[in-house]
Amino acid sequence: MIVVEILVSIFLICGGFFALAGSIGLFRLRDFFTRLHGPTKATTLGVGCLAIASAIYFTFHKEGISLHEVLITLFLFITAPVSAHFLAKAARHQRLHEDKDQPGA
């Protein structure tokens, strides 16, 4: 039981750390397209970690396996790139990239 607790705690702290890192990226990076990187990758992995911690906790504390938190992780991993792509398209449509000396579309 103590092993399970340690495992759940590690997943919880890792998840919180990654999610916070994603938000720090959103907070301190300079332009929109670099800000997009934090939430799509770090936050997704962080929340995925938290959901897995929840799955492990409920599997060992209640009778029977509990896997439905995996659904949240799976859903986030599938939707994160799609919403990032949509946001990037919207931002390009608003010409947010043209005030830099970067090649445009």
Add this chain to the structure above:
Amino acid sequence: MLKIALIIAFVLMTIAQLLNLYRLFKGPSLPDRILALDTMYINALALFVLLGIYFDTATYFEAALIIAVMGFISTVATSKYLMRGDIVE
């Protein structure tokens, strides 16, 4: 020990939410605000999962799943609105 880890996770997620809130108010552009809102959705879902562990109940799972679905749909709808000026064509 689990309690301490839970509280640390709660604190980390709350700080993350505050940083997202800053970006939501600060902007400067509309896609920035939508991105902040999307991140807030995902972090709120994480807080629900944490509450589920804290109160030792599986009831919060449904709420978390619905927030995930609604957050995705609303992000796609608002960015589509920005792109085209219309959602359903």
Add this chain to the structure above:
Amino acid sequence: MTGNRLIPHPLMTIALIILWLLLNNSFAFGHILLGAFLGIAIPWFTNRFWPERPRICKRRLFFRFFFGTFLYDVIVANLNVVRLILQPDIGKLQPKFIRIPLDTDDPLVISILANVISMTPGTVSTEITEDKKTLIVHGLNVPDEQAAIAEIKSRYEATLKEIFTC
């Protein structure tokens, strides 16, 4: 994968059954039965929306790619991005748009490639040009543009093309 009339989309049927069992969080016989019913009924009713079915030609390569290379890359990419975000001097970052010429015109391969690129090392796919020949990708830190393009093409595009073309 040639579907028959009763089960037009076998992969979708299996995915629906698993989804139903996970949603109910139970593997009881009754739920398996109900899930099987839904898994057969939903593809049957929505058959007309899916005129073509995705075909996975090299199954072993598929599993090795998504559960080996991809999973490993997601974790490494995240550690990388976190390190870049938390470094004290963010002025050193070299963000850049890179254009990747595509070798394939299969919409399925292109969309999966775009999603895989978004999840892995420091890159987010932003746009596909109208003629579906170039993918515009934004990189968080790209010191060497040619090397980044070559890595994406050899590591992901070639493998995905091999998996989904017979």
